[in-house]
Amino acid sequence: MPLTVKALFYDVFGTLTDWRSGVARAAEAVLKPKGFALDFGAFADAWRGEYQDALEEVRSGRRPFCKLDGLHLRNLEITLRRFAVTGLGDAEKHELNLAWHRLDAWPDVRPALVRLKRKFLLAPVSNGNISLMVDLARRNGFPWDAILGAEIAGDYKPKPRVYLAAADAFDLRPADCMMVAAHSNDLSAAAALGLRTAHIARPNEHGPGRGEVAPRVPVDFAVTSLGELADKLGV
Amino acid sequence: MPLTVKALFYDVFGTLTDWRSGVARAAEAVLKPKGFALDFGAFADAWRGEYQDALEEVRSGRRPFCKLDGLHLRNLEITLRRFAVTGLGDAEKHELNLAWHRLDAWPDVRPALVRLKRKFLLAPVSNGNISLMVDLARRNGFPWDAILGAEIAGDYKPKPRVYLAAADAFDLRPADCMMVAAHSNDLSAAAALGLRTAHIARPNEHGPGRGEVAPRVPVDFAVTSLGELADKLGV
Numbered sequence: 001m002p003l004t005v006k007a008l009f010y011d012v013f014g015t016l017t018d019w020r021s022g023v024a025r026a027a028e029a030v031l032k033p034k035g036f037a038l039d040f041g042a043f044a045d046a047w048r049g050e051y052q053d054a055l056e057e058v059r060s061g062r063r064p065f066c067k068l069d070g071l072h073l074r075n076l077e078i079t080l081r082r083f084a085v086t087g088l089g090d091a092e093k094h095e096l097n098l099a100w101h102r103l104d105a106w107p108d109v110r111p112a113l114v115r116l117k118r119k120f121l122l123a124p125v126s127n128g129n130i131s132l133m134v135d136l137a138r139r140n141g142f143p144w145d146a147i148l149g150a151e152i153a154g155d156y157k158p159k160p161r162v163y164l165a166a167a168d169a170f171d172l173r174p175a176d177c178m179m180v181a182a183h184s185n186d187l188s189a190a191a192a193l194g195l196r197t198a199h200i201a202r203p204n205e206h207g208p209g210r211g212e213v214a215p216r217v218p219v220d221f222a223v224t225s226l227g228e229l230a231d232k233l234g235v
Numbered sequence: 236m237p238l239t240v241k242a243l244f245y246d247v248f249g250t251l252t253d254w255r256s257g258v259a260r261a262a263e264a265v266l267k268p269k270g271f272a273l274d275f276g277a278f279a280d281a282w283r284g285e286y287q288d289a290l291e292e293v294r295s296g297r298r299p300f301c302k303l304d305g306l307h308l309r310n311l312e313i314t315l316r317r318f319a320v321t322g323l324g325d326a327e328k329h330e331l332n333l334a335w336h337r338l339d340a341w342p343d344v345r346p347a348l349v350r351l352k353r354k355f356l357l358a359p360v361s362n363g364n365i366s367l368m369v370d371l372a373r374r375n376g377f378p379w380d381a382i383l384g385a386e387i388a389g390d391y392k393p394k395p396r397v398y399l400a401a402a403d404a405f406d407l408r409p410a411d412c413m414m415v416a417a418h419s420n421d422l423s424a425a426a427a428l429g430l431r432t433a434h435i436a437r438p439n440e441h442g443p444g445r446g447e448v449a450p451r452v453p454v455d456f457a458v459t460s461l462g463e464l465a466d467k468l469g470v
Contacts, residue, residue, distance in 0.1 A: 069406075121369065129404075130381055130383075130404040130405070131404065131405050131406040133381070134356065134380045134381055134405070137380065138380070144381075145369045145372065145373070145382075146365055146368070146369055146379075146381065146382040147380075147381040147382070148365075151404070152387065169364075169365040169366065169386070170365070170366050170369070171304075171366040
């Protein structure tokens with residue numbers, strides 16, 4: 001099948017940004033001065049560990065759609081209790097929740113996006129809300145054409161609606177769009193709808209040596225950096 | 236009231252782009268080679284003249300929301316009949332409808348947006364759909380943080396939902412957002428919801444000497460170029 005891709009859609013947490021280091025850093029900055037000596041990497045893992053269950057509440061229809069910031073805040077409460085952290089005010093919890101808005105990109109991302117923008121429309125198709133995506137773009141210089149994803153669709157990946165709403169926003173057929181992610185479940189959901197797919201290995205996403213080094217599903221491209229994908233797409 | 240503005244929202248047709256010249260040019264390019272010797276400026280005016288009635292069908296609830304591209308296409312059919320233009324195929328009508336994706340910005344816009352982006356979040360809050368906004372941004376170098384507006388809100392300006400959905404997407408109160416437009420009705424609707432407002436004079440929007448030279452409603456700023464607004468906002 002010839003490649004007719006006109007737009008590249010990106011997963012963001014893990015694929016473009018190092019959420020574990022960023023969240024651990026923010027937790028340390030807020031909690032350490034208060035005397036909480038935690039394993040902050042484990043804290044980040046535990047917070048992220050609540051993610052799928054919270055999304056499933058919305059995907060299943062048991063909860064109406066709300067921004068990911070709201071789900072992150074609920075998951076933070078759970079995680080604070082688990083780590084026996086008490087005494088935080090609402091403003092401090094809100095500040096800590098903004099950790100997700102202040103993640104750093106993996107170093108290959110920004111230069112490759114600038115190259116890829118010459119030939120393709122670029123948008124995040126993330127479960128993160130618009131303001132979160134905008135803050136990450138400002139911080140890391142992501143040159144998006146638009147912010148697509150969960151908030152536009154009113155549902156969370158891997159529900160089909162999220163991928164299809166993104167293609168529709170660009171007036172494109174699914175086959176003209178490529179989902180780029182470090183997670184096989186994201187790519188298999190996109191592929192089932194006819195999108196093309198690219199897997200980027202992020203071997204350290206969940207800490208050193210803990211990440212998907214290769215796709216577990218068929219993909220159009222499997223690369224180890226976004227620059228390698230740009231090479232393969234001829235930009 | 237102190238100015239706490241963090242985001243600037245822009246009207247696009249007329250305020251940032253010269254729709255009349257662009258549409259007249261596209262109509263001439265498609266129709267003149269087919270032997271139709273029209274007043275192409277008048278053709279553009281007539282096409283745009285159908286705009287508010289079409290929006291009102293959606294705003295009133297008589298028609299479900301559809302992208303502005305779809306309304307533009309219906310309005311094109313009406314306009315072609317009025318100018319006794321016959322024999323165009325669907326592909327030619329679609330091509331002509333893309334005139335709205337290929338408008339040129341007024342010359343003050345791009346340099347001022349680059350300045351304003353240093354201090355403010357920037358987004359179009361237009362009735363145009365996402366793909367239309369993306370094409371105009373690519374053509375003219377508009378450095379948007381996100382594409383907000385009608386398609387996000389599922390309704391058309393000046394319905395309150397469109398302005399409020401834009402503020403909400405950025406996690407901002409209406410008072411922290413400023414609507415920038417060349418049209419008093421757009422600004423009065425925004426002001427009624429608590430947004431700050433800036434009027435830009437576009438005296439030639441509807442042809443030489445036919446445009447709003449000054450606001451007909453109270454506004455926070457009234458300027459003759461986007462650069463002047465940047466000056467006044469201290470960037």
